[in-house]
Amino acid sequence: MNPVAPPNPDFAAATRALFASQPLMGLLGAAPENVSPGRVELALPYRADLAQQDGFLHAGVVTALLDNACGGAAFTLMPPGSGVLSVEFKVNLLAPAAGSSFVARAEVRRAGRTLSVCQGELFARGEGAKGGAKDGAKDGAEKLVALMQATMMRVER
Amino acid sequence: MNPVAPPNPDFAAATRALFASQPLMGLLGAAPENVSPGRVELALPYRADLAQQDGFLHAGVVTALLDNACGGAAFTLMPPGSGVLSVEFKVNLLAPAAGSSFVARAEVRRAGRTLSVCQGELFARGEGAKGGAKDGAKDGAEKLVALMQATMMRVER
Amino acid sequence: MNPVAPPNPDFAAATRALFASQPLMGLLGAAPENVSPGRVELALPYRADLAQQDGFLHAGVVTALLDNACGGAAFTLMPPGSGVLSVEFKVNLLAPAAGSSFVARAEVRRAGRTLSVCQGELFARGEGAKGGAKDGAKDGAEKLVALMQATMMRVER
Amino acid sequence: MNPVAPPNPDFAAATRALFASQPLMGLLGAAPENVSPGRVELALPYRADLAQQDGFLHAGVVTALLDNACGGAAFTLMPPGSGVLSVEFKVNLLAPAAGSSFVARAEVRRAGRTLSVCQGELFARGEGAKGGAKDGAKDGAEKLVALMQATMMRVER
Numbered sequence: 001m002n003p004v005a006p007p008n009p010d011f012a013a014a015t016r017a018l019f020a021s022q023p024l025m026g027l028l029g030a031a032p033e034n035v036s037p038g039r040v041e042l043a044l045p046y047r048a049d050l051a052q053q054d055g056f057l058h059a060g061v062v063t064a065l066l067d068n069a070c071g072g073a074a075f076t077l078m079p080p081g082s083g084v085l086s087v088e089f090k091v092n093l094l095a096p097a098a099g100s101s102f103v104a105r106a107e108v109r110r111a112g113r114t115l116s117v118c119q120g121e122l123f124a125r126g127e128g129a130k131g132g133a134k135d136g137a138k139d140g141a142e143k144l145v146a147l148m149q150a151t152m153m154r155v156e157r
Numbered sequence: 158m159n160p161v162a163p164p165n166p167d168f169a170a171a172t173r174a175l176f177a178s179q180p181l182m183g184l185l186g187a188a189p190e191n192v193s194p195g196r197v198e199l200a201l202p203y204r205a206d207l208a209q210q211d212g213f214l215h216a217g218v219v220t221a222l223l224d225n226a227c228g229g230a231a232f233t234l235m236p237p238g239s240g241v242l243s244v245e246f247k248v249n250l251l252a253p254a255a256g257s258s259f260v261a262r263a264e265v266r267r268a269g270r271t272l273s274v275c276q277g278e279l280f281a282r283g284e285g286a287k288g289g290a291k292d293g294a295k296d297g298a299e300k301l302v303a304l305m306q307a308t309m310m311r312v313e314r
Numbered sequence: 315m316n317p318v319a320p321p322n323p324d325f326a327a328a329t330r331a332l333f334a335s336q337p338l339m340g341l342l343g344a345a346p347e348n349v350s351p352g353r354v355e356l357a358l359p360y361r362a363d364l365a366q367q368d369g370f371l372h373a374g375v376v377t378a379l380l381d382n383a384c385g386g387a388a389f390t391l392m393p394p395g396s397g398v399l400s401v402e403f404k405v406n407l408l409a410p411a412a413g414s415s416f417v418a419r420a421e422v423r424r425a426g427r428t429l430s431v432c433q434g435e436l437f438a439r440g441e442g443a444k445g446g447a448k449d450g451a452k453d454g455a456e457k458l459v460a461l462m463q464a465t466m467m468r469v470e471r
Numbered sequence: 472m473n474p475v476a477p478p479n480p481d482f483a484a485a486t487r488a489l490f491a492s493q494p495l496m497g498l499l500g501a502a503p504e505n506v507s508p509g510r511v512e513l514a515l516p517y518r519a520d521l522a523q524q525d526g527f528l529h530a531g532v533v534t535a536l537l538d539n540a541c542g543g544a545a546f547t548l549m550p551p552g553s554g555v556l557s558v559e560f561k562v563n564l565l566a567p568a569a570g571s572s573f574v575a576r577a578e579v580r581r582a583g584r585t586l587s588v589c590q591g592e593l594f595a596r597g598e599g600a601k602g603g604a605k606d607g608a609k610d611g612a613e614k615l616v617a618l619m620q621a622t623m624m625r626v627e628r
Contacts, residue, residue, distance in 0.1 A: 023206045024215040027184070049180045058181040059224045059243045064217020086216045087429065088465055090247040090404055090561040090620055092588045094581040109618060110565040114428075115401065117563045117618065119590075147580060147588065149561055149620045151402055151465070244586065245622055247404040247463055247561055249431045251424040266461060267408040271585075272558065274406045274461065276433075304423060304431065306404055306463045308559055308622070337520045338529040341498070363494045372495040373557045374535020381530050400530045404561040 006037040007079040015040065015072050018084070022068070030065055032072070038108040040072035045101045057097035062122055066091065066148040069106035070118035074152035077111045083157045087115065089150035097145045099124030106148070113154070120148035163194040164236040172197065172229050175241070179225070187222055189229070195265040197229035202258045214254035219279055223248065223305040226263035227275035231309035234268045240314045244272065246307035254302045256281030263305070270311070277305040320351040321393040329354065329386050332398070336382070344379055346386070352422040354386035359415045371411035376436055380405065380462040383420035384432035388466035391425045397471045401429065403464035411459045413438030420462070427468070434462035477508040478550040486511065486543050489555070493539070501536055503543070509579040511543035516572045528568035533593055537562065537619040540577035541589035545623035548582045554628045558586065560621035568616045570595030577619070584625070591619035 008014055012035045019025050019032050019042070028050065034041040042065055044050075044057075052058040067086055075084045106120035123142040165171055169192045176182050176189050176199070185207065191198040199222055201207075201214075209215040224243055232241045263277035280299040322328055326349045333339055333346050333356070342364060348355040356379055358364075358371075366372040381400055389398045420434035437456040479485055483506045490496055490503050490513070499521065505512040513536055515521075515528075523529040538557055546555045577591035594613040 018210060021210040022215065023208045024217060027206045028217075049184045051180045053175060053178040053240075058179065058221060059246075060181060060185075060217055060221020063220040063224075063248075064215060067216050067220075083210075086250050088247065088249040088402060089216075090245065091220075092245040092580075092620055092622065093243050094588055109615070117402075117565055119618070144580070147590070147620060149563055149618060151563065245559060245588075249423075249463055249465065251431055266458070274408055274559075276461070301423070304433070304463060306406055306461060308406065332524060335524040336529065337522045338531060341520045342531075363498045365494045367489060367492040367554075372493065372535060373538045373560075374495060374499075374531055377534040377538075377562075378529060378531020381534075397524075400564050402561065402563040403530075404559065405534075406559040407557050 006077050011037065011076045015076050018072060018075055019068065024064060025068065028061060028064060030068065033103060035072065035076060037076050038073055038111070040069045040076065040106050042069045042072070042104045043101060046099060054096065057102060059091070059093060062093065062097055062146050063091050065102065065104040066106065066120040066122055066146065067150065069104040070120045070148060070150040071152050073106040073108050073118050074111070074116035077108055077116070078154050081157050083155045085153045085155055087151040087153050089148050092147045093145070094147065095143060095145045097122070097124055099143070100126030116152045118150045118152060120150065122146040163234050168194065168233045172232050175229060175232055176225065181221060182225065185218060185221060187225065190260060192229065192233060194233050195230055195268070197226045197233065197263050199226045199229070199261045200258060203256060211253065214259060216248070216250060219250065219254055219303050220248050222259065222261040223263065223277040223279055223303060224307065226261035227277045227305060227307040228309050230263040230265050230275050231268070231273035234265055234273070235311050238314050240312045242310045242312055244308040244310045246305050249304045250302070251304065252300060252302045254279070254281055256300070257283030273309045275307045275309060277307065279303040320391050325351065325390045329390050332386060332389055333382065338378060339382065342375060342378060344382065347417060349386065349390060351390050352387055352425070354383045354390065354420050356383045356386070356418045357415060360413060368410065371416060373405070373407060376407065376411055376460050377403070377405050379416065379418040380420065380434040380436055380460065381464065383418035384434045384462060384464040385466050387420040387422050387432050388425070388430035391422055391430070392468050395471050397469045399467045399469055401465040401467045403462050406461045407459070408461065409457060409459045411436070411438055413457070414440030430466045432464050432466060434464065436460040477548050482508065482547045486547050489543060489546055490539065495535060496539065499532060499535060501539065504574060506543065506547060508547050509544055509582065511540045511547065511577050513540045513543070513575045514572060517570060525567065528573060530562070530564060533564065533568055533617050534562050536573065536575040537577065537591040537593055537617060538621065540575035541591045541619060541621040542623050544577040544579050544589050545582070545587035548579055548587070549625050552628050554626045556624045556626055558622040558624050560619050563618045564616070565618065566614060566616045568593070568595055570614070571597030587623045589621050589623060591621065593617040
């Protein structure tokens with residue numbers, strides 16, 4: 001789906017700078033693990049203050065991570081001078097978000113001049129955050145916990 | 158759509174206790190403004206560390222607030238001994254989330270034994286957080302910035 | 315949400331002509347009941363060949379009706395020379411679509427220059443299509459069976 | 472994601488019988504191309520009466536095909552005596568649905584006892600239905616035109 005040469009040769013640095021410019025990413029402790037043309041991975045260590053009532057990662061944090069990964073993936077394929085905004089997204093929560101860390105992987109499925117459509121997956125890693133393997137991912141393994149389908153918009157900067 | 162008498166006579170206290178048990182609500186600074194049968198309002202003051210790259214409230218925070226309002230609204234109509242989990246939701250972002258505070262209003266559209274369908278609206282209040290009224294809500298007025306359509310699930314506690 | 319004067323003074327005739335130009339509407343037997351600025355109602359009589367395996371209206375037909383009502387509602391607020399395309403939509407099915415006829419009501423929640431966000435509701439009317447009132451709408455009443463949240467795009471003609 | 476042995480050894484015949492029991496599939500001319508555990512492919516030849524105003528396949532037909540493929544995929548992993556209903560779905564339309572035929576491919580991403588989450592993709596095949604290759608799929612190739620993310624529910628029969 002992705003072009004051989006992204007229109008911004010500095011796409012990786014630009015995308016990492018985009019993440020660094022978002023205060024919420026700092027508050028949550030999220031950071032990019034991988035940035036390639038049309039694909040982004042964002043990681044987040046578990047913290048108790050990011051949880052919902054059962055100790056699992058709150059759906060709002062799940063969404064923040066997936067939304068940023070999708071927006072970043074779309075941004076990697078945009079020309080210099082672009083900004084990116086979320087138009088809409090849909091999230092399905094497949095399993096309790098229990099883990100010692102999480103990674104959101106997003107991919108562009110259609111890169112348009114203005115609108116891009118992306119899909120993202122959130123995986124839990126490590127021992128379950130509450131009481132171990134029963135509710136979460138086994139040590140060393142990854143468990144799929146959420147899916148996103150999103151529309152991102154390019155704006156002029 | 159909502160029953161005259163909710164099955165849990167202590168629904169209001171139970172729903173406020175649900176919000177109080179969510180660490181993320183404390184981190185974000187969100188609090189219930191109103192809890193009635195099938196309806197919940199959650200308010201959040203703007204803070205710079207909740208923003209995306211343009212200073213607007215991050216879509217993940219918008220979603221956290223709407224998701225909690227929808228989950229709380231569904232919870233008000235559940236019998237004692239219930240818990241609530243998000244199954245899925247869809248968010249449309251209609252305008253930049255610029256304001257000095259925000260309120261999410263959610264309503265149950267169908268209350269099933271297991272699954273409930275809710276709709277939520279997020280409004281910005283007060284002066285725009287960045288550069289005033291041009292991008293955000295006028296003083297004293299409210300501006301619609303996002304819509305959610307969500308499925309919530311009752312679980313036994 | 316809607317302007318006092320829509321930018322196309324002939325919006326009603328233009329929107330009815332849009333529906334008339336869609337062959338699928340003829341195949342399904344759908345027709346506009348009401349067209350006003352930012353709002354459209356589309357009606358459809360039940361037919362057995364529009365059903366899924368239980369005799370209820372198929373979710374694809376539910377969606378076709380809601381999608382057209384949302385697209386038409388967005389179109390009423392567009393200037394002359396516009397066309398409308400669906401960007402994305404989300405449907406929640408709240409109850410079996412059992413009835414002798416159905417009506418989709420859609421409303422624009424945000425009318426942008428290019429993108430419009432709409433919400434739609436599908437109601438069943440009359441006796442349930444299969445075995446009467448148990449599964450469907452009571453005589454003379456309407457029953458809410460589905461919700462849509464959608465993004466529509468204006469294109470130049 | 473899919474179990475080695477689906478709980479219904481006759482899953483393929485049961486799923487094909489499910490499609491055969493849906494009158495709308497006959498009206499649209501859709502038929503299963505492939506049924507395997509957790510995966511279904513449904514094909515549909517283009518017909519002018521299935522179109523929207525530009526001659527492309529109507530989004531309601533796109534949805535009907537994707538919804539049925541997702542429901543069928545979920546059904547292949549359900550035990551004997553099950554029925555399947557759509558709870559909700561989200562569709563992104565990526566490109567005009569122009570082609571001489573279409574195929575919907577769906578896959579189960581999470582198979583729960585009651586709720587299953589599926590993803591589907593719709594591809595256009597053959598020459599574009601209106602004016603050839605410019606707007607549609609090249610001869611022999613497939614072009615991705617829509618994505619679905621859906622929740623399906625098991626019911627007892």
